[in-house]
Amino acid sequence: MDLRAVFSQILNFFQRFSKKQRVIVIGGVIAAIAFFVFLIVFATNGKSRSDGYSVLFEGLTPGDNALIIQHLQQNQIPYKIPNEETILIPRDKVYEQRIELASQGIPKNSKVGFEIFDTKDFGMTDEEHRVKFLRAIEGELSRTIESLAPIQKANVLIAMPKSSVFVSQQTPPTASVMLGIRQGAALTSAQIFGIKNLVAAAIPNLTVENVKLVSQNGEPLGEDDEITSSKEVAAxxxxxxxxxxxxxxxxxxxxxxxxxxxxxxxxxxxxxxxxxxxxxxxxxxxxxxxxxxSEQNLEEKREGAQEKQIGGVPGAVSNIGPVQGLDSQNGREKYEKTQNTxxxxxxxxxxxxxxxxxxxxxxxxxxxxxxxxxxxxxxxxxxxxxxxxxxxxxxxxxxxxxxxxxxxxxxxxxxxxxxxxxxxxxxxxxxxxEGKMDRFASKLEMYLKPFTPLLKYLIVALIIFIFYRKIIVPFAERMLETQNNEEEKVESLFEATDDEDEDVNKFSEMRKRVEEQLGIGKNFNEEEVRYDVLLEKTKNIIEKKPEEIAMLFKTLIKDEINPDMK
Structure with a gap:
């Protein structure tokens, strides 16, 4: 496709328009371009203001906003407050003031993390250390949650009970999280469960069930997890x-x-x-x-005299030894014991x-x-x-x-x-x-079936081409013919005007020549000359046609005498 040829055709077609039509077309194109440019600028620069003000900071706490306004008043910088979370200043001073405020530590971050332990305090008690450690964990968790895409603000509160030596008296820790969700965003059940797991994993002995989430509107988040999860499982x-x-x-x-x-x-x-x-x-x-x-074997063997047995009649004699007759030479003993484990x-x-x-x-x-x-x-x-x-x-x-x-x-x-x-x-x-035409039609259908999607687009293109040739082109040609006729009429009018001017000039020149030949000066009376010329022409006509003139006069006289006979 030759773009130059297309462009030249468009240019030639445009040149055939009249001045009025050209102005209308150009004005419409300019208006459309201006409208689209306005939409683009308005969409890409939504925060900018038409009065020359732009956003300095947005979405800060009232304390930070107060510090910023105090700084602007001290430096005599004009500002506007369209709402409680937005501060506007002149557009040309936005970046300069942001850098200057950042050098002063404004806006201040109210959430502290483990940097709270950067300064050492030797007089700190164990209770103060515990509170600072808890604040550091809360701050770090808040920062981590705020880094998530749908979260604008986050505030974590942890209730850490004191430990007890008795297991039955131990109370599990709990946590509450307030989430400021961005406008137009929403948290899914998976994201809510992920935030709960994040908080529970950062605190010892804290379970997911003891972590509660609420939105900035006070609505609980994740309380209907069981219902939601059951619906998802059913689906x-x-x-x-x-x-x-x-x-x-x-x-x-x-x-x-x-x-x-x-x-x-x-x-x-x-x-x-x-x-x-x-x-x-x-x-x-x-x-x-x-x-x-393992295997263990125990074996015991013993052989010798039998242990002496004390006996006899109870009394003093039997308690006094040695007792005669207790020795037995025949009392031999043999002992064996075997144990296997x-x-x-x-x-x-x-x-x-x-x-x-x-x-x-x-x-x-x-x-x-x-x-x-x-x-x-x-x-x-x-x-x-x-x-x-x-x-x-x-x-x-x-x-x-x-x-x-x-x-x-x-x-x-x-x-x-x-x-x-x-x-x-x-x-x-x-x-x-089945005839020959039917067989031909079936074969044609079989061959054309893979190209059916392409044929749809070709048919649409053919319809557009026919519409262009039968409607748009004749309409444009009629417009061009009308325009050409109007231009020809205008040109003919200009030509006629030129011819009349030439005739007037020629008549003036001839008049001057006649006046010079007749010797007529400035006292020339045009009416008298015209009368003499007409009188001379009348005489010539009467001489040529006397009978017709006589009949004409007779008729005129009769009409004047008898007007009622008409």
């Missing part, structure tokens, strides 16, 4: 079920389409039942083949089993297939008709088997598959022999 379960059903239906169509003659001759619907309950089980298995870990290593296997997201409990499939059609000659009209022929039982059994294999049929699970054979076209179709 995920339904989507999972539908995806499985569609996949199984696609399998049935793919396997039966070549058999029955195409996808338009088979309809398949699958229903899958799932068990989405989550189950966890802990299984411990002990190994029966024990392994010896074996320790076995007990083998144990611990399995933690977590149930799947969804367990398939039952499948049911309903499949409807079309039959065959044969040509039958109708004796009444002499035309061939298509007659429905149902499939045989053997064919239906094969189709049923194919469907079961495709979906993974399991009889123990209670799956059910139903295959039916129906006539899709209830009315008998008349068969008309």
């Amino acid at each position: 995920a379960q339904l989507k999972y079920k539908q995806n499985i059903e569609r996949a199984l239906e696609a399998k049935i169509l793919n396997i039966l389409s070549p058999v029955v003659g195409g996808e338009d001759k088979v309809v398949a619907k699958v229903n899958a039942d799932f068990d989405f309950s989550q189950r966890k089980s802990l299984q411990e298995i002990y190994d029966p083949n024990n392994v010896v870990r 074996t320790n076995y290593e007990v083998g144990k296997t611990v399995n933690e089993i977590k149930g799947e997201f969804g367990v398939l409990t039952r499948l049911s499939a309903a499949v409807v297939v079309d039959g065959r059609y044969k040509r039958v000659l109708n004796k009444e009209d002499g035309l061939e008709h298509m007659e429905f022929v149902p499939l045989s039982e053997a064919e239906m059994e094969k189709i049923n088997l194919l469907v079961k294999q495709a979906i993974g049929y399991n009889q123990k699970r209670g799956d059910d598959v139903t295959v039916s054979n129906f006539e899709f076209n209830a009315k008998s179709q008349t068969f008309v022999p």
Whole structure:
């Protein structure tokens, strides 16, 4: 496409317009460009003001705003306050004042972090150290939360109870977070849960359940997490079920389409039942083949005289030794003791089993297939008709088997598959022999089918071209013809004016010549000359046509004498 040629054609077409039409077209184009420029400038410079003021700071605390206003008043800088969180100053002083205020530490950050420990205080008590440490954690958490995209402000408050030596008397810590959400933004349930986890992980013994979030409007955040999560889980379960059903239906169509003659001759619907309950089980298995870990054997042997036994009649004699007759030479003793201790290593296997997201409990499939059609000659009209022929039982059994294999049929699970054979076209179709034109049309349709999307755009382009040639071009030509006619009329008027001027000049020159030839001076009377000329012409006419002039005078006289006879 030659851009120069197009541009020259547009220029030539524009030059054919009249001055009025050119002014209208140029004015419309300029107005449209100015309007779009205004929109762009207004959109990209939304914070700038038409009166020359721009935003110095926005969204600060009242304390910081007071310090900024005090600084502006001391330096005699004009300012405006359109709302309680915005300060405007002249646009040419914005960056200079921001740098100067930053050098003075304004705006001040009310949130302190661990920089509070940069200065050492040797007289600090343990309680003061605990409070400062708590303030540092709150400040660091607030800064971290404010760095998130949807959060404009954040304030974290932590309630840390004193520790107790008694476990039963210990109180868990809690935390409250106030979130200032940006305008137009919203927190998702995942983001709320993430903020809670962030706060809970920064404080010892703090659980997610003990972290409460509220918005700047005092609305609780994350209190309906269970309801929201249950809805999300239900939606995920339904989507999972539908995806499985569609996949199984696609399998049935793919396997039966070549058999029955195409996808338009088979309809398949699958229903899958799932068990989405989550189950966890802990299984411990002990190994029966024990392994010896340690073994201990103890053996004791003793042989010798038997211990002497004291006896006799109770009394003083028996308590005085040695007692005669207690020695026995035949009292020999033999003692043996054996002890064996074996320790076995007990083998144990611990399995933690977590149930799947969804367990398939039952499948049911309903499949409807079309039959065959044969040509039958109708004796009444002499035309061939298509007659429905149902499939045989053997064919239906094969189709049923194919469907079961495709979906993974399991009889123990209670799956059910139903295959039916129906006539899709209830009315008998008349068969008309296909002619050459029909075959040509079918082949043409087959070849053009891949280009159907492109043909749509070509048809639209053709319609636009016809509209341009039949409506826009004739209208433009009529406008140009009207314009050319108007220009020709104007030119003819100018030409006529020029001709009249030339005639006047020629007449003046001839008059001067006649006056010079007749010797007429400045006292020339034009009326007298005109009268003499007319009188001379009248005489000439009377001499040439006396009879006609006489009849004319007679008629005039009669009309004057008898006016009522008319």
